Amino acid sequence: MMDWTDRHCRFFHRILSRRARLYTEMVTAPAVIHGNRDRLIGFDPAEQPVAVQLGGAEPHELAAAARICESFGYAEVNLNVGCPSDRVQNGAFGACLMRDPDLVARCVSAMKGAVAIPVTVKCRIGVDDQDPQTALFELAARVIEAGCDGLIVHARKAWLQGLSPRENRDVPPLDYGLVHALKRAWPAMPVAINGGLVSIAECRTQLAAVDGVMLGRAAYQNPELLLRVDPDLFGEAAPVVNSFAALEAFMPYIDAQLRRGVRLSSMTRHLMGLFPGRPGARLYRQILSRDAVLPGAGLEVLRAAMSEVARREAA
DSSP states (O other): OTTTSOHHHHHHHHHHOSSSOEEEEEEEHHHHHHSOHHHHHOOOGGGOSEEEEEEOSOHHHHHHHHHHHHHHTOSEEEEEEOOOOHHHHHHTOGGGGGGOHHHHHHHHHHHHHHOSSOEEEEEOSOBTTOOHHHHHHHHHHHHHHTTOOOEEEESSOBOTTTSOTTGGGTSSOOOHHHHHHHHHHSTTSOEEEESSOOSHHHHHHHTTTSSEEEOSHHHHHOGGGGGGHHHHHHSOOOSSSSHHHHHHHHHHHHHHHHHTTOOHHHHHGGGTTSSTTSTTHHHHHHHHHHHTTSTTOOHHHHHHHHHHHHHHHHO
């Protein structure tokens, strides 16, 4: 979810669900150590519980980055062993690490030794020509031995040769059963499943076999999905009643960010998936796409876009 789940996105998603755990976009360990930390890993306390996702393959760097992230107040640090992008392949981390479970275990051990918060691993079921059961179970055994506090498994292989990062999200077949088998093999280890899930009903089905479900593109492209998380999965009322109320609750944050010099489009780009299939939704998106990028654009743009949906629904 690089370039997607930034702090503005997470703040808005927290308005939609109190109970969902939010994850940052992946940040490399060297960037955390040497870069602009507030820009890279800063977050609003209202986002909690929020986990930071780190990329890297050097145990000492990951330990140092994890320590910094803990000092920022994150509830969890997650090591990405699943991203197949060109960037991670060039740096020999992300999904490339599926080939080296011993190194992943050393990374986890170093991070565990550096922080008191949970250290988790997000992985694939294998890469390229690996046998998924062998690759996944070997990785799991090594990181669990190293003290890993949880596994999040994207139930697809990643093909580092032959498929683009976009194709790697859809083309390799899903194998939910293998992730379920992993949970049965290590019943005490928290296991969450990821990949291809687009509805709360599907999440419910998966939760009969695993401990958690991670939603990525589905929650980003259709944020209204998150309004059902608290009532349907936790038996609690949603924080807001609908998308209009969510946007109203988001406006004070937008206003504060605008005063700090953040462009309106940096925030409204995360709102494009609202009102799916509803009258006025297309015009809502058009207004935000056209006007939010203009110099000096403010809340009036968002209100104009919202009013089109309200007007069409009332007609």
